[in-house]
Amino acid sequence: MTDPHELVDKLVASLPDLLPAARWFGGKDRPITAVRPLRTTVVDGDLVHVVLEVEQPGRTERYQGALSLSTGAWDVLLDPEHNGVLLDRMASGESTQDIVFAHEPGTELRSGLRGRPIGVEQSNTSLIYGQQYILKIFRKLASGENRDLTMHRALRSVGCEHIALPLGSISTELDGEQVTLAMLQEFLPDAVEGWDMAKTSVRDLMAEADLHAFEVGGDFAGEAQRLGHAVAKVHADLAEALGTRIADDDAIDEAIAGMQRRLGVVLESVPELGRYEEPLRAAFEQAREHVGAIPIQHIHGDLHLGQVLRTVHGWLLIDFEGEPAAGVAERNALRSPLRDVAGMLRSFDYAARQLLVGQPDDDQLAYRAMEWTKRNRAAFCDGYAEVAGDPRDHAHLLRAFELDKAVYEVAYEHANRPEWLTVPLSSIARMTSGGE
Numbered sequence: 001m002t003d004p005h006e007l008v009d010k011l012v013a014s015l016p017d018l019l020p021a022a023r024w025f026g027g028k029d030r031p032i033t034a035v036r037p038l039r040t041t042v043v044d045g046d047l048v049h050v051v052l053e054v055e056q057p058g059r060t061e062r063y064q065g066a067l068s069l070s071t072g073a074w075d076v077l078l079d080p081e082h083n084g085v086l087l088d089r090m091a092s093g094e095s096t097q098d099i100v101f102a103h104e105p106g107t108e109l110r111s112g113l114r115g116r117p118i119g120v121e122q123s124n125t126s127l128i129y130g131q132q133y134i135l136k137i138f139r140k141l142a143s144g145e146n147r148d149l150t151m152h153r154a155l156r157s158v159g160c161e162h163i164a165l166p167l168g169s170i171s172t173e174l175d176g177e178q179v180t181l182a183m184l185q186e187f188l189p190d191a192v193e194g195w196d197m198a199k200t201s202v203r204d205l206m207a208e209a210d211l212h213a214f215e216v217g218g219d220f221a222g223e224a225q226r227l228g229h230a231v232a233k234v235h236a237d238l239a240e241a242l243g244t245r246i247a248d249d250d251a252i253d254e255a256i257a258g259m260q261r262r263l264g265v266v267l268e269s270v271p272e273l274g275r276y277e278e279p280l281r282a283a284f285e286q287a288r289e290h291v292g293a294i295p296i297q298h299i300h301g302d303l304h305l306g307q308v309l310r311t312v313h314g315w316l317l318i319d320f321e322g323e324p325a326a327g328v329a330e331r332n333a334l335r336s337p338l339r340d341v342a343g344m345l346r347s348f349d350y351a352a353r354q355l356l357v358g359q360p361d362d363d364q365l366a367y368r369a370m371e372w373t374k375r376n377r378a379a380f381c382d383g384y385a386e387v388a389g390d391p392r393d394h395a396h397l398l399r400a401f402e403l404d405k406a407v408y409e410v411a412y413e414h415a416n417r418p419e420w421l422t423v424p425l426s427s428i429a430r431m432t433s434g435g436e
């Protein structure tokens, strides 16, 4: 019989070349100096699960994957012949020595289904079983229960209507700490991503040179308003489930310091940002002066149009992990819900501006893009204000959060989609020169 450890050793030698090409690999900004197998587990027959330690200058992170015991093929989590066992084990609750498979209390799962990769751009790997379930396999592993699972459980406990229900999980222990490997949720086959809907709407507008945003068939403003309403409801549910408090001076100082720190880090790797350093730093400090009594709580943390799904019943928020680049403490800190609002406002800007990538000098297109963005950002805020306070009442703070998000996006695009770097950079240019 093949020795799984020998197979893993062979695989590890090829990973420094393979990993940078994987969408889910979060370390594309630096070279890989070493990959070490941390733990190898034979889950079932032919499926070998492996936890890897990836070393890069200044960071060491853990990732998970799987290979076939018989052929040594890598990443067989994507293979329906290999991944059915994951659901079967969650359904039966039967664990291996190292890995715990569980369904949520009160849940019964169907077994015997095979998983097909969802095939979208994503930071993790999601498999769809039949029409019922979606299993999100977390690629980069963090200590403690994964925040996505924690937030979904908390929201379910207060009957939140704007999430896909959590149904099961796969977890393990590494260095004495619990680590979530995967989360199973109900799959919504009729769901459409907000990002796709928004892009379609922008295209509709661009195709109609003589019509305004409110006149074209694909107008998105009604949806943007309903989305704002849903986001505010989720914030209220998170506050009910996990609490809320007024930010004290320390929390405010830390929030502003976090923005300044992040800017410093991004400036080091993206010199194009340098010319905006001064106005960015000034905008962050200005927010401190105008902040007032501001509530903080658990929030989504990485909200954008790709994290919301429209179903026949309404809008759902998915992926409560937080920003892929943020550390665990930062993701779990209590923060202002306005951060999420800012994330979504940025996303409206993105949806309109992605059509301008490659044609920066087309003033007419730029004008139409701005028209779409303004209309939908306003509608989103209107919807939010139906449930909670109007985000626009905190203009300085909201602007600082938007700029901070745009700085994050500069780093994200620089590492992942360099041709899109102009999208956040042009927004920073506009916002720091007095534009909306």
Ligand SMILES: Nc1ncnc2c1ncn2[C@@H]1O[C@H](COP(=O)(O)OP(=O)(O)O)[C@@H](O)[C@H]1O
Pocket: 118, 120, 121, 122, 123, 124, 125, 126, 134, 136, 164, 185, 186, 187, 188, 189, 191, 193, 306, 307, 309, 318, 319, 321
């Ligand atoms: N419950 C669900 N029902 C239908 N589609 C879903 C569901 N959850 C996620 N998706 C789809 O899977 C994609 C990736 O999910 P997400 O949780 O954002 O993964 P990642 O964190 O890896 O980006 C989403 O953009 C969406 O298209």
Ligand SMILES: O=P(O)(O)O[C@H]1O[C@H](CO)[C@@H](O[C@H]2O[C@H](CO)[C@@H](O)[C@H](O)[C@H]2O)[C@H](O)[C@H]1O
Pocket: 121, 122, 123, 195, 302, 304, 305, 306, 319, 323, 324, 343, 346, 347, 348, 350, 351, 409, 412
């Ligand atoms: O969905 P993820 O958690 O992987 O989020 C990361 O990738 C996103 C891109 O897929 C990135 O979002 C940025 O691009 C979006 C369009 O593709 C846009 O709607 C967002 O507003 C913009 O921030 C996200 O920042 C990153 O964390």
